[in-house]
Amino acid sequence: MIDAERIEKNLEGISFPRLSGTEHEQQASKLIIQKIEELGLNPEIQKFSFTTFYPRVYKKLAFCSIWWLLVVFFLYINIIFILINIVILSIIFVPLIIITRHPEDISLGEKYQSENVCIKLDAKVPNHTAEKSNKIQFLLLSHKDSKCQKLTITFRSINTKVWIYSFIIIVALLILKYFFISNIIFNLIIACILLLNLISTVLILVNTTNNKSPGAIDNGSGVSLVLELLHHFNKIENRLTSIDLWFIFTGAEENGTMGIRYLYRKHKQEWHHQTTRYLNFDSIGTHLDVFAVKNKGEHTSLFKLFADLSEELDPSYYIKYFIFALNRSDGYYLKNKNYKGIGFADKKAYKYIHSPKDTVDKVDHSFLAQFGRVLITLLEEYDKKISKPYS
Known part of the structure; x- marks a missing residue:
């Protein structure tokens, strides 16, 4: 027994x-x-x-790129600037998304046994x-x-939720900004939440193993x-x-x-x-x-x-x-x-x-x-x- x-x-x-x-x-x-x-x-x-590319590099690249894309849409310098950023990120991430469907086959980075x-x-x-x-x-x-x-797992869990919720809120506010509301106060609100999302992203980056x-x-x-x-x-x-x-x-x-x-x-x-x-x-x-x-x-x-x-x-x-x-x-x-x-x-x-x-x-x-x-x-x-x- x-x-x-x-x-x-x-x-x-x-x-x-x-x-x-x-x-x-x-x-x-x-x-x-x-x-x-x-x-x-x-x-x-x-x-x-x-390799450690999938869990330790790829995900951090994804969080950073998404944050930058939010900034690009927030600034809305012009449509060409937005399209250039979308194309560049697509060129980088479309192949990565494909290969990370089977991360065990990835050969990027140092190999471990x-x-x-x-x-x-x-x-x-x-x-x-x-x-x-x-x-x-x-x-x-x-x-x-x-x-x-x-970072502790409890803190990481909270930080991840902060990132997800702030991302959802930013996307919703950007839709409102483009189609319904556009003034300084509203833009300041979006900027503050973008800053919160940036802090969350930085914490993800510094969380080393x-x-x-x-x-x-x-x-x-x-x-x-x-x-x-x-x-x-x-x-x-x-x-x-x-x-x-x-x-x-x-x-x-x-x-x-x-x-x-x-x-x-x-x-x-x-x-x-x-x-x-x-x-x-x-x-x-x-x-x-x-x-x-x-x-x-x-x-x-x-x-x-x-x-x-x-x-x-x-x-x-x-x-x-x-x-x-x-x-x-x-x-x-x-x-x-x-x-x-x-x-x-x-x-x-x-x-x-x-x-x-x-x-x-x-x-x-x-x-x-x-x-x-x-x-x-x-x-x-x-x-x-x-x-x-x-x-």
Whole structure:
């Protein structure tokens, strides 16, 4: 069963700065591989390269360019000046928009190395002789890298909202300026909001990334939990009857979710949308927040089953018909690929992550153990449910 002391030990072992693409992230990979091999398993290791252009350069260029375009429309020197700026920005950004649809393929900037580590445990009876393409699979996801940024995540969240709201207001005011109102006071109001948007843009620019966060919450918690689940299900007597389990530790998640992008590309032929579910564990401290998209049918039964089993955890739920996230995660990436699943985090702990304060003492390993026991029951009960037609 789940061992809280082992979770604590693994959490302490993985909680050191491990920025994507550094030797420290490689050290984290070696630790995880060692833990898997100690169970007598041979993990799959997928090495890949990436650049930091997409998450650290491209987005900052976009914010700056949008602000400048707002200024151009506000000044309205003449139509030629506006058209020249639009053409220049289009020449720059149209190609960038195209290539950033698949950021894992971008080769702009220095290249770094990372790797995904995963292991698959087959069901006891391979889905009762069902065809390989019809197997039920669960992807248990956690990312092994960490990052630290100059600004706290709480401040960044507020600043991003300020930027978005000020942008919307400026666009609305510019429309009014062109068609209905045009006087000094109205222009001064627009200028003040443009200044606010500029300050927000500058803060985005100065928010640099470094390797100073121990990453205990984000995401030593997820790594230690998935390792503990692997320890449990590795025992033959604990294997599920009809569900294959994937235990996944992605690299470079904090750099535009690069790891899951490469892993999806490799396994998408066997990860069928109708029969593959994901559970993403990312930043769990002392409380549980649950994220999912409202769906009808079988996925709803999975979620309801979890809700029934997890009352002792007193989780908070964020269930919507549509989820848009400024901060990407492995689960969010798979959701956008039309996979169904559930994400787990702790929003109360967000004030510590991406900072030197993301330390082991912020994670309740006993709570992780309690959560792990609920997850085992969830998977076992779900396994019984889908196995009945074949009994």
